[in-house]
Amino acid sequence: MRIIDKLKAHTPAFSFEFFPPKDAEGVERLLGTAHELKAYDPTYVSVTYGAGGSTRRLTVDLVKRIKREVGMETMAHLTCVGATQSDAAQVLDQLKDGGIKNVLPLRGDPPRGVAKFERVAGGFGYASELVAFIRKRYDFCLAGACYPEKHPEALSADADLAHLKQKVDSGIDFLITQLFFDNADYFDFVARARALGITIPIVAGIMPITNLNQVKRFTTMCGSSIPSALLAKLEAAQHDADAVRAIGVEHASAQCRGLLEGGAPGIHFYTLNRSTATVEILRNLRG
Numbered sequence: 290m291r292i293i294d295k296l297k298a299h300t301p302a303f304s305f306e307f308f309p310p311k312d313a314e315g316v317e318r319l320l321g322t323a324h325e326l327k328a329y330d331p332t333y334v335s336v337t338y339g340a341g342g343s344t345r346r347l348t349v350d351l352v353k354r355i356k357r358e359v360g361m362e363t364m365a366h367l368t369c370v371g372a373t374q375s376d377a378a379q380v381l382d383q384l385k386d387g388g389i390k391n392v393l394p395l396r397g398d399p400p401r402g403v404a405k406f407e408r409v410a411g412g413f414g415y416a417s418e419l420v421a422f423i424r425k426r427y428d429f430c431l432a433g434a435c436y437p438e439k440h441p442e443a444l445s446a447d448a449d450l451a452h453l454k455q456k457v458d459s460g461i462d463f464l465i466t467q468l469f470f471d472n473a474d475y476f477d478f479v480a481r482a483r484a485l486g487i488t489i490p491i492v493a494g495i496m497p498i499t500n501l502n503q504v505k506r507f508t509t510m511c512g513s514s515i516p517s518a519l520l521a522k523l524e525a526a527q528h529d530a531d532a533v534r535a536i537g538v539e540h541a542s543a544q545c546r547g548l549l550e551g552g553a554p555g556i557h558f559y560t561l562n563r564s565t566a567t568v569e570i571l572r573n574l575r576g
Contacts, residue, residue, distance in 0.1 A: 290362045291430035292391050293462040295332050296490045302332035302555030303571065304364075304492070307562050309339060309347040315562075316351070322564045323359045329571050332555065333362040335393060335432075345380060353387040364432060365389055368397025369413035370406065374422060377413070381427055393432040393465070394419040417456040424460030433461035435491065437469045437478035441512035446481075454485050463489050465557045467511050468496040470519060470540070472547045493548045496559040497566040498537030501527045538566050542573040549574075 295302055305326055310316050323334060336351045352363040365384050367377065384392065396416045399406045408414040413422065420431060435453050436443075443449035457464070464487075469475055479491050498504045501523045508515060515523075519540055526532035545556050558567045 290333075290390065291462075292333050292362070292364065292432065293430050293490070296463055296492070296554050299554075301549050301553075302492065303329065304332050304555065304557045305334045305560045305567065306337065306557060307334060307351070307560060308337040309351055310562065316347075319351070319562055320354065320359065322560070322562060323355050323361065325564045326560075326567065327359055327361055329568065331361060333364050333391065335364040335366060335391075335557075338366040338368045338395070338397065349380060349383050349387065352384070352389050356388065362391070363389060364391035364393055366393045366395060367419070368395045369408070369416065369419050370397035370399060371409055372413065373409060373411040374413075375411070377419065377422065378426070381423060381429070384429075385427060390430055391432065392423065392429045393434070394423060395434055415452075415456075417452070417459045420456055420459040420461060430462050431460055433457060433464045434467065435464045435478070435482075436467045436512060437474040438467075438513055441510075450481055450485055453482070454487055457487050457489060461489060463554075464491045466491065466494040467513060468494050468507065468559055469513050470498075470544070471514075471516050472544055472551070475548060475553070476551055490554040492555040492557050493545075493553045494557045494559060495541055495544060495548075495570075496561075497541045497570060498523065499534045499561075499563070499566050500530075501533055504537075534566065538569045538573075541566075542570050545570060545574055 307319055310319055334355060336348050338348050348365055352365045355361055356363045367380060394416055396406060413419045423429060423431060433456050436449060439446045439449045466475060475493055482491065522536050523533055526536060548556065560567050
């Protein structure tokens with residue numbers, strides 16, 4: 290199934306993001322999590338791509354196994370980092386041969402220890418170049434990443450949006466936002482994107498907060514912010530893991546309700562390979 294076809298049906302789409310585990314035991318745990326989440330009828334699940342293409346083979350294997358063994362539609366992430374056009378084509382051929390119909394092309398983060406992204410000879414410098422390369426040669430449904438609060442490397446929100454428009458025009462079918470915690474950021478971003486002529490669906494990316502220090506690291510890396518009132522509640526409870534988790538689930542549940550009521554076409558959960566908090570949120574949403 291091409292994900293865009295589901296989004297065009299105008300029914301809320303729920304999806305989950307996983308990352309490739311470090312060992313075989315972690316892979317089996319991940320497949321178990323996928324089986325648990327299947328009961329909630331997700332539209333699809335996605336699997337990330339390690340820095341520098343370090344999980345290339347495992348990403349391909351996982352999306353094929355989840356589709357084949359669990360019976361869920363999958364989407365593979367693919368980055369520009371360290372990849373020539375030939376490298377990218379090899380991965381895309383493997384995905385195509387494995388029956389995968391959905392890909393999320395990204396510029397990607399530089400490998401650990403490298404200060405900034407660098408294009409390799411014969412490779413790609415921007416996600417828009419990778420998108421155009423795929424669109425010219427393959428028939429995948431293509432997703433794109435976007436940043437409601439601006440990409441951390443962008444000079445301004447307007448410049449970031451202009452780059453996004455270029456990427457969309459290269460062949461993106463739908464967008465998924467980076468994590469955010471204030472729905473006003475999402476709706477303002479959508480309004481600005483529409484004003485610039487971006488008309489494709491924009492799915493909201495949500496990360497349930499289960500660990501305060503962890504979410505602080507993520508927001509620092511991706512340029513997101515935690516609203517002051519929510520941060521104060523979390524910091525007051527930071528020595529009580531159950532309380533932090535309860536606050537996070539409550540906030541995410543309220544976020545999702547507001548997003549869907551406001552017209553968001555779907556929710557993409559950054560699960561961190563865990564199902565419990567996401568399941569609680571889905572149960573809250575479904576009464």
